[in-house]
Amino acid sequence: MNPPKLFISYSWSNPDHEKKVVDIATELRESGVDVILDKWDLKEGNDAITFMEKMVTDPELKKVAIICDEKYASKADGRAGGVGTETQIISKEVYDNQGQDKFVAVVFEKDEHGKAYLPTYYKSRIYIDLSVEDKYSDNFDQLLRWIYDKPLYIKPKIGNTPSFLSENPQKSLGTTALFNRCIDAIKNDKPHAIGTVDEYFSKFTEGLEQFRIEKTAEAFDDDVMGSIDAFLPYRNQAIQLFTTISKYAQNENLTHHLHRFFESLIPYMDRPKNVNQYMEWDYDNFRFIIHELFLYSIAIFLKNDRITQANYLLQNQYYIPTNDGGKASMANFSIFWKDVRSLDYRNSRLQLNRISLRADLLKERSASTGIDFIHLMQADFVAFMRFEIEPNDDYYYWLPETLAYLGPFNNPFEIFSRSTSKSYFEKSKILLNIESVEDLEPLLNSYKDGSRQLPRLSYRGWSPSALIGYEKLATRP
Structure with missing residues (x-):
């Protein structure tokens, strides 16, 4: 040469x-x-x-x-x-x-x-x-x-169009411009931040209707999987907004508006008005998407040590409108966990033999978020324990399916490892709605003596006492 x-x-x-x-x-x-x-x-x-x-x-x-x-x-x-x-x-x-x-x-x-x-x-x-x-x-x-002619940065080859764009090019929430305004307003503590966030949440909620599944002759579980996949860019957008709120928001009123946002999503989890013939799993894509978003909101607040904000979403009830002229009602956060039966059917139809296909999807989809899956598991466990401790209507439940990935060792989650400190425990105890470590004893004992059954999430079993690190809570200054 x-x-x-x-x-x-x-x-x-x-x-x-x-x-x-x-x-x-x-x-x-x-x-x-x-x-x-x-x-x-x-x-x-x-x-x-x-x-x-x-x-x-x-x-x-x-x-x-x-x-x-x-x-x-x-x-x-x-x-x-x-x-x-x-x-x-x-x-x-x-x-x-x-x-x-x-x-x-x-x-x-x-x-x-x-x-x-x-x-x-x-x-x-x-x-x-x-x-x-x-x-x-x-x-x-x-x-x-x-x-x-050897530049430091070489333009990469153009890849293939993402499948969610080529398969569903017509589906767009139209939130990108509002999202960018929200990020700027929150990071710079601008006076219009709350109004901009509300605009984004409203646009998001209205746009979600585009993802309603039309019945096809194919296996319905394929449609559910396709819809969940197509929604991924907007899920990522919402996760970025939750993260920005948790890191930069000076005004804690934004948590109240986030609560109202989740409240506005509830109608998507069941049949809409004027629909009389339906199958319960017709809305499974929405049930998965909304549960995933709620789980990320808790996970992000806990990861960034915003315990008060996480507790706000767990503590306050959510308004449930009625579709048939009956009486509206209120429910706690467990309204956001509902069985996704089409995934159970898919597990059986394809002979996948998975403990929880929802847990598998949550884990796979966490790779692109910047939020380690362990933080989702922690949020899932905190929500489960909060549900178990508080008196609840039998109509709802919270199944912490991500715990299927616990593995052989049940070590305490980070929030509870830090709570070995008395001062940190005083801050974190609101997550479980307790006043002292001793308040956990009746519930944990009921698991040990079998008077209360734990959901089967793994072949090895799992221990809430170990995941809380009960023996060491508040034992250090």
Whole structure:
């Protein structure tokens, strides 16, 4: 492979500047570049202008480095004399008529404001800065990469269109612009943050109707899986918003608005008005999606140590409107866990033999969120224990299906490991709605003596006492 050729254009400003040019030319040749420089290649009796014109316009010479200092920029812009120099050879017309990847400005000098001296025709182009000693090495490497056409960042190949876009291109919540406004308003504590978040939640809720499944002749569980997959970008968007609220929101009123958002999603979990013939699993996609969103909200608040906010969502009841003119009612957070029977059917139809297909999906889908699955498991367990401790209507339940991934060792979750500290326990105990460690004893004993049954979530069994770290709660200062 022939070494790349480079012509160096510069101004004979002063002996020090010329020495710097020779030094960089030498360094480039030592790096495998065939540098053409007047001091080496222009011999006595040669025509300087012809030599320089050939170097600049020769199509076989692919690279020209323009060494820029104050004098070069001044001459190039016609503000100083000196006929027969490269600054007249590389005019705007010559520069524009050559391929732009042939030239690069290498800045040796800046003005008192830190602005690079550049010819006017080059002002809008990216240059290589060798004027700062601390960055010289990195920027010299940048120059070498340009000469060798080996950029540091290579544009990756274009992949295939995501399946959820090609299969359901018409389905869009239309929330992207509002989402971006929400993130900016919350992070910068703008006065309109709450209003913007409410707009986003309203748009989200209204747009969810687009994901209602139309009955097909195919297996309905395939439709449910397809809808859940198609919704993934909007789930990720909501997760980012929950995370931003938990990290940056100065106004805790946003948690109240998040509570109302979840309340607005409840009607999607059952038959809509004016629908009389239906199967219970007609709404399984919504049941999975809404449960997943609620679980992430709790997980994110706990992960970011926003215990009061997580408790708000667990403590406050949710309004359930009626579809048939009957009496509306209230329910606790367990309204967001409902059996997704189409997944049970799928497990059986495909002979998958999984303990919980919902748990499998939650784990698979957590990979793209930035929230480790262990945080979902922790949120699921906290919700289960809160449900078990409080008196509940028999109509609802909370099954912590993610605990199917506990494994052989039931170590305490982070929130309870931290609660070995008395001060942290005083902060975290509201999650379980208890006043003291002893308040847990009747429930934990009922699991041990069998008077209360734990849901079967693994082949090995599991221990709430171990996951809470009951023996060590509040044992340290």
